[in-house]
Amino acid sequence: MRRFSILFSLLLLTALVFAEGAKKVAILEVVDKEGKLNYSQKLMLRSNLARAVTNTAGFEAYDRTDIDEIFKEHNFQRTGNVSSSEIKKLGEMTGAEYILVSEAAEAEDDKLFVTAKILNVETTRLEITDNILLGSSSAAMQRGCRSLASKMFGALAGASTSTSKFLSIFTGGKRETMTKEDSIAAAQEAEMAAAAAAAKEQRRLDEQRFRQERAEAQRKAQEERRLANEKNRQEREAAEKAALAKKQQEKAEAEAAEAERAKYYITKISNKEYEYRGTFMDKKAYANFLQTNCPAAFSQYKKGKKLIGAGWGLFATGLALSAGGAACMIIADAVNPYSTLDLTYTDVPETKFMIIGISLLSAGGAMTLVSIPLLGTGYSKRNKAYKVYNQRCSSPDIQPLSLDIKAGPQSLGLALNF
Helix, strand or coil, X not given: CHHHHHHHHHHHHHHHHHHHCCEEEEECCCECCCCCCCHXXXXXXXXXXXXXXXXXXXXXXXCCHHHHHHHHCCXXXXXXXXXXXXXXXXXXXXXCCEEEEEEEEXXXXXXXXXXXXXXXXXXXXXXXXXXXXXXXXXHHHHHHHHHHHHHHHHHHHHHHCHHHXXXXXXXXXXXXXXXXXXXXXXXXXXXXXHHHHHHHHHHHHHHHHHHHHHHHHHHHHHHHHHHHHHXXXXXXXXXXXXXXXXXXXXXXXXXXXXXXXXXXXXXXXXXXXXXXXXXXXXXXXXHHHHHHHCHHHHHXXXXXXXXXXXXXXXXXXXXXXXXXXXXXXXXXXXXXXXXXCCCCCCCCHHHHXXXXXXXXXXXXXXXXHHHHHHXXXXXXXXXXXXXXXXXXXXXXXXXXXXXXXXXXXXXXXXXXXX
């Protein structure tokens, strides 16, 4: 129904336009005061303005180049000024009722700034002035000139006739002189343009919605990643804290357990005296305690004692051999009638005694040297046997050997008359 209303309105407007008659408008050459526009740009602007004026209902453009001769002698291109006499002369020559004077200049971003004014030939008065910023391409010039002409001449027509007002209401000030066939074609073109505009708008909305949905999806994904990373970080920190707390708890428990066990440790006072739960023990009582309560510690104690015995045995033997060797050497020196001893004569008594003495001294010294590490190892094993007890056998259930013995500095062995 709306399409038929538009078509009917266009037909009605066409009839009204033909009833009014077209007013002639002289289109002057585009003024370029800076001289930066080329001929093709000025030609396109003038041609598009002429076409836009002609396609505006009630007006007809006149842009013959011979009208430019009128203004050449006054340097119109440099100043853009038109005198009243020139306006009258141009009206008489062309029959124009209005003159369109336009000026163009280069603007930023490769655009053109165009300003235009409409002069009334009869009154030489300025009727309307307007401007527009348009692109330098041919399509942009065509659209811009059509828009500028529609605004200016639509307003001019609206001030003069009620018919133009009627046209402005239905066409928005953009009116074209057309036949019946042109009106039908225009209606179809308008319908197609409306459909294209609707499709374009729909595509724009779809693209906008797609961009918004994609941006929202990206935002959600980013937020989910952030939350996941935050969750992982919190879980990792919680796990680290839990592990640290567990480690600290285990350490505290181990220290507490060690402290508790330490109450039942044997403490070494000296190499001859040890203490257990307030009771002091000499070496013999210490050995009896280990034998009774910790076979592993007592085994180390016995090994140490054996090594000590072997070491002292070797040491004593070495000393004896060394003493015997020294005695032999003294005897050899005493029986030797000479001041020096020649060992090459092995069959004489003094030489034999000397050789035996040297051999005994050497053997005794070797045994003495071997005995030293044996004694060190033996004493270490015997004296540190209590550590084996503390590590393996300490328990609150183990009591001192005699509960009748009072705790004090006296040793358990002495108390037991060992």
